[in-house]
Amino acid sequence: MISKEPETPQFTAEQIRELTNIVFLEEKQPSPCDILFVFAGTHSGHWEKAIQAYNKGLGNKLIVTGGYNSKMNLYESREIISHLVEAGISEKDIIFEDKSSNTLENVLFAKEVFNFETINKVLFICKSYAAGSQYRTLLQHLPRHLEFINYSFDAKFNGITVARDNWHSSEIGRKRVWGQYLRIIEYGRKGDLQPLKRRIEGL
Template sequence: MLIFLLMTTIFLGCLYFWIYFREPRTLWLGISFFLFIGSALFLLATFLISVDQEAPLYIIAIVLAFGLLLFPTVMIFTFLFNGVKVIKNEGFHFGNILALGFGIALFIYLTFWPIQEDLTNQTLLNSFYYFVSILVGYFLITLNLYTVTSLLNVWHLYKPKVDYLIVLGAGLNGDKVTPLLAARIDKAISLYRKNPNLRLIMTGGQGSDELVAEGVAMAQYAIEQGVPEASIIIEDKAINTEENVEFSINLMDTMDAKFAIVSNSYHVYRALIIAKEQGYKCSGYGAKTKFYFSINAFIREFIGYLYLKRKIYLIFLGVITFLFLILNLLPTLLGYYVEYFVH
């Protein structure tokens, strides 16, 4: 048994690293990571039992059980607290209520919704409850995989060799970079100082409320921080991430140049996915962002990812919906038909 588990863990570990080094911009990276860690923990538990060392196993089991029970409460509190904080600090508009809305929805689902399900004897309502449970579970599993995969894509086991850093724009305050955008540029500058041969591409067009193009303001900020003007390339036409990547690549000396994308940590993975969809191989670096802002922004990025991959998820949800209707609602409807029309 131990030999089998050991071989399984080694296989899953090799699978994880194969995906990581070959193409990490996929949720399969997160799936393989969870399988590897889960297999390693199961191997450890089996080993402890085989050598009559149940005490550490009990401690681990208690910690895991406590963590699983506490996790929903911590998750709800985190979203609610940071949702209120982002509205207080950044203003009230739709883009800033995502974390708060998600926290409220999760609270209702985990508290009032089960009570309602227990109190009703309505078969159709119960069936709808189970259907919603499947969708919520699917959504949360996908969110966890997206979160882990995003983190793994900004934690580098080795330093990727690149020729260019594409620094994504993020809006200006007049003609000056905002603290959010400054964090991205500072991250790129820290990488540049470790390798002065890098070229920094500052990319971003001019918005209706901006005095200059984002790329121009970003370049000016970098020059003020001591980066030579010769090491900076300005891209001043892009209005979204897709154009940021495409237009920046057109400014490189060769189309096969190696590059990395620099953005805030919550945004890097979706930017990498966009580059992948465009057919470009690259890596990413994440800049630090205030935690309360990152939570809300990460939800927004996840929604953007679902939209980007909407065909896959709509097909999957369609199959789940069809199977659920066939397996649950059809017998119920047939029962009503027999009760009211046959008898």
Template sequence: MTSQEISAITDYIFIGSRLEPADLAFVFGTRLAEPIIKIKEVYDAGLVKRILISGGINRHTGRNEAQDMAAALIGLGVVAEHLILEDKSTNSLENVLFSRSVIEQVLGWADIKRIAVICKHYHSRRALMTLKKHFLDRVELFAITYDVLGFNRNDWSVSEVGREKVLAEWEKIPRYLARGDIAEL
């Protein structure tokens, strides 16, 4: 890849992170520890009071992502009543579709104007695109990202795992747009 291609991919895939108040934090489930630290930071700063964690059984561990993440957060002092779980989804689209129903049933949309999307740095664009498509214009969405797997926006192209993850996103987005699963930002 040329430096121009790397720059274009970087600018497209990695959405800037904004530490700002929101009515709800939306968390894409994962088996990784990094989001727990970020969620706790956001919660302790008073930026969110309600946290929706979305994730079913992880295909690598056989464990429920939402339940494991909630247990870890409660262990760190997050009030259990501030957590809302969606624990059936198996991919990003299901995370959003199933969580939309949970929001409608548990919270309603009346008091939700801003959602902070807590997600992996390299997943931030597709995460926001999926939410934009299915939450429509009901709310303002913004990303609070965390770095994982030993790479970041500045060095992903020289990391084997960075190239694998970022280029997979680069390839998925046009396919998912064509299927109508996501909407461009």
């Protein structure tokens, strides 16, 4: 089990650049997609970004993922859906699964409720520092012809925002990003997500 906030080494400027592109992904202009894929979570960004994407016309169908969260005593997908509906999105435009407990299961259980062979382009919504691992999970388990576009939001920890342009300037940012990189390495080795072609030199 890799800690969410492991102790970090010192990073060079080049290592920071590579970590940023791997963990946050390279920035890409969003464009209309066939489906909006909402990764599970209880952060308001999950539904706020989904509502924003829907209202911008970036997708008119949503897949919402997330099973039971015992700490919060709720089903994450149902919590997200309640906010989507409250914002005026019709339930007929929402597909969901409520069995998953992690990123891999978000994707695998979504495959049980939706046929991804029928579409070409997916906009996925998640925390920005998780985008790299979640993108690679989609790549590993969904049809190869699909194009994936990241539409993420920045999360705060104890009032500190962790974003692609500032993560390296705070201890919590360095730990969160380093932990994500280590998970990409480990889960790539296990086959849960598409592995990196090469590790960052010196790390």
